[in-house]
Amino acid sequence: MRFILRLLIVLFLTLWLFGVFIEWLIPVFPNIAAAVPFLQKSYSLVCHQQQQKLLGESVYHSLVCSRCAGIYLGFYLVSIVSLFYAIKKEPKLKILLIAAIPMIADVILYSLGFYDYSKTLALLTGVLLGSAGFLYFYSALKKLIQELSSKKN
Amino acid sequence: MKKYISPVVCGFAAGVLQVVPLIKSFSCCLILPAAAFFALLLDQKATKSTERIQMSKALLFGLYTGLTAAFFGTIFEIMITFITRQNDIIIAFPEMQRMVEGFPLSPEIKNEVMSIFQTVRKELMDTGFSWIYTISILFNNFFINSVFGIIGGLIGAQIINSKNKSSEV
Numbered sequence: 431m432r433f434i435l436r437l438l439i440v441l442f443l444t445l446w447l448f449g450v451f452i453e454w455l456i457p458v459f460p461n462i463a464a465a466v467p468f469l470q471k472s473y474s475l476v477c478h479q480q481q482q483k484l485l486g487e488s489v490y491h492s493l494v495c496s497r498c499a500g501i502y503l504g505f506y507l508v509s510i511v512s513l514f515y516a517i518k519k520e521p522k523l524k525i526l527l528i529a530a531i532p533m534i535a536d537v538i539l540y541s542l543g544f545y546d547y548s549k550t551l552a553l554l555t556g557v558l559l560g561s562a563g564f565l566y567f568y569s570a571l572k573k574l575i576q577e578l579s580s581k582k583n
Numbered sequence: 584m585k586k587y588i589s590p591v592v593c594g595f596a597a598g599v600l601q602v603v604p605l606i607k608s609f610s611c612c613l614i615l616p617a618a619a620f621f622a623l624l625l626d627q628k629a630t631k632s633t634e635r636i637q638m639s640k641a642l643l644f645g646l647y648t649g650l651t652a653a654f655f656g657t658i659f660e661i662m663i664t665f666i667t668r669q670n671d672i673i674i675a676f677p678e679m680q681r682m683v684e685g686f687p688l689s690p691e692i693k694n695e696v697m698s699i700f701q702t703v704r705k706e707l708m709d710t711g712f713s714w715i716y717t718i719s720i721l722f723n724n725f726f727i728n729s730v731f732g733i734i735g736g737l738i739g740a741q742i743i744n745s746k747n748k749s750s751e752v
Contacts, residue, residue, distance in 0.1 A: 460688045464696045467679050471671060472723045475601055475656075476612040476731060489685045498612045523745040563738060570737035574638035581639075 453490035500556020529562030589625035594651025616735025645736020653724035665711040
């Protein structure tokens with residue numbers, strides 16, 4: 431995949447994460463405070479935004495829960511790796527399954543009351559699934575580009 | 584049109600999950616990608632196909648799932664707001680006020696931010712409809728749902744293809 435396309439993916443994910451953690455940027459850029467309520471509504475489409483599950487303790491919070499933030503962070507981190515290192519191997523299905531197990535286990539165990547909700551655990555399990563998810567997304571995107579260019583020729 | 588019935592069904596379900604009060608507390612960033620994945624899976628079951636899914640088809644299925652979810656999500660949201668004259672903006676307004684008060688901003692900026700929301704809130708409470716609100720949710724829903732649908736479609740096709748490949752072996 432071309433470097434420019436990989437860079438575009440990283441830029442798009444940077445913007446998305448910028449929105450997730452926008453509240454922390456308010457001390458630096460006070461005017462962006464006006465966008466917070468609108469963004470909060472936008473991110474509510476893809477997250478329940480329960481107050482006790484958001485990242486951050488005092489004034490500033492993430493606009494999505496720890497788990498969703500983890501998924502996006504995982505996606506972002508691997509997208510940065512893909513910028514400098516060409517991922518050539520196609521990921522196996524078991525990678526995604528293995529990456530999903532800790533998150534599913536965490537959801538089940540805390541829902542059944544074995545332990546209290548842990549933001550750190552939710553974040554980490556999210557990062558794991560997000561990282562594996564990006565490998566799949568990247569591979570699919572490569573195939574899509576190949577398909578489109580072979581149709582063109 | 585019949586070809587795209589599964590994205591419509593799954594998109595509708597995702598749209599409902601995103602909007603209907605109580606159910607939407609289960610909302611998660613995986614709902615729309617999962618809907619796109621199920622749309623592909625349903626299509627495979629309906630056509631009894633075990634062939635490799637083309638990525639262009641996965642992209643279209645994801646996009647249609649996202650667009651359907653956005654369409655129904657927006658309509659439901661507008662209707663629920665119009666009938667009940669209640670929505671997230673109105674409910675969260677006092678909390679939003681406290682949040683903006685807590686930000687280290689000048690009083691002018693705080694007033695400006697709050698006046699925009701006061702206007703929207705007043706319109707929604709008086710008439711159940713606000714153009715600013717409608718346009719913002721329309722844009723939001725169509726953009727975010729399309730992107731998440733496409734990502735879900737592409738990842739979903741990869742999963743289904745690898746599953747089919749491993750079952751062939």
